[in-house]
Amino acid sequence: MTANLSETLTLLLIEDDDGDAFLVEELLKEAESPPRILRARSLQEAKAKLTSKIQCVLVDLSLPDANRLEALEEVLALAPHAAVLVLTGLRNVHVGVAAVQAGAQDYLIKGDVDARLLARAIRYARERKRADLAQLRLVEAELTAKENARLESALLPGALLHTDAIEHLTRYLPGSGGTLAGDFYDTVQTPDGAVHVVVGDVCGHGPDEAALGVALRIAWRTLVLAGQTGDTLLRTLDTLLRAERNAPEIFTTLCMATITPDLSVARMRVVGHPPPVLVRDGEVEALQGTPSGPPLGIFTDAEWSVIDVPLGEEWSIMLYTDGLIEAVVGERDELLGVDGLVDLVREHGCIDLDRLITHAGTVSDDLAMVLVRRRRD
Incomplete structure (x- = not known):
């Protein structure tokens, strides 16, 4: 059965290992609407590609120019609008959990991902990101309303x-x-x-x-x-x-x-x-x-x-x-x-x-x- 991504999206894959990157790209080709994939081999290269057009980011935490969660922190700061999934090795599951706690929408274990799981993880990550952004807008609106009320009472x-x-x-x-x-x-x-x-x-x-x-x-x-x-x-x-x-x-x-x-x-x-x-x-x-x-x-x-x-x-x-x-x-x-x-x-x-x-x-x-x-x- 083919994997299903509900819509075509632009995805940035930050992965220095060509083999792992090739596997992700091949798995995503099986989706009903394969995403447009951009590739970055380092955090520095990714910075130039993290534009507003990027809707989802897959980031490996073992990059040559970033130490584990440093890469995630940079990605979250540069692309606050995008859903972020972390790629980690089997022996570093605890790092994946820490990444979610730090702001990633989910984590995936290399070598334990098939096309369906990958497509579903991306779809769910995007939905969670939408929910997070909606909640953030609601909180901001409530804070603005309270500030307006304070200003209005003084004005x-x-x-x-x-x-x-x-x-x-x-x-x-x-x-x-x-x-x-x-x-x-x-x-x-x-x-x-x-x-x-x-x-x-x-x-x-x-x-x-x-x-x-x-x-x-x-x-x-x-x-x-x-x-x-x-x-x-x-x-x-x-x-x-x-x-x-x-x-x-x-x-x-x-x-x-x-x-x-x-x-x-x-x-x-x-x-x-x-x-x-x-x-x-x-x-x-x-x-x-x-x-x-x-x-x-x-x-x-x-x-x-x-x-x-x-x-x-x-x-x-x-x-x-x-x-x-x-x-x-x-x-x-x-x-x-x-x-x-x-x-x-x-x-x-x-x-x-x-x-x-x-x-x-x-x-x-x-x-x-x-x-x-x-x-x-």
Whole structure:
């Protein structure tokens, strides 16, 4: 009966003995789908052939340039994607067992292998390798989820408010990749009654940007609680960003609002960031015009101006990151944009965060939103 390999594969045989190599090659010719066999006579020769195309490796542990398990360790390191079987002599069965413990999928004893056993061993080794890789991906996914949860709790804190006159709502969505980036927000009320809100966005995606966002968010809260809410705060954040970022091209945009204790005026600083959306006495608008200044981390001598915004008796302010206005909408896959966002708010008659997310379209970037609204008496 012919041996059976379920699919054609590329196999690397690392064997210095021509006779043993010939025997393996002849046995594999009996398979229904004989594999493509590459041969290496030493570990050094094998290194050049251990590419991503190699799906299985048969390695002799008695190579001229490697001492027993050294060869296996090199193969496992160079081809972590491939199934690895060890060839060993009858008197070195314990070495084969040690090889499996070290990471090989199986071991074969020279002189005690026929075509069927060899084909089956290769097939089973590949299945075990697939299972090992699937388990590894699962563990990595679980670790990533736990890390994201820790970062999210630091990026997205609870508001420090001690007034019932303000309604405070937040939303956060990761990008299409599902991982956190550098979007962050925070809200703090200081002892004088002023309410301070920030939404920021570290450029780029990944855990480094998320960690930098955490550092900036915590620094912002600390500085606000220490009474630093103006240019000193921004210069300090700029210094921190330059010290902590991994590359000089990393910058951060943010929008800050300080609402006066009587809740009548918002002092805004739009630092290279999308403009906030305001609803004042029923009128919807975006705070368009000249921003306060450039993003953090670009110019060492940057200055940022204050935009004083009268709020009236009934008002809502929404700060958000650019993931919202860069959402894809419509059949033409156009970006929502600031004007489209304002139109959606007008259509809804108020700022409803959940409805905005639903109607905004496909969100590909991270999205952070903070809504601060004066409660009706």
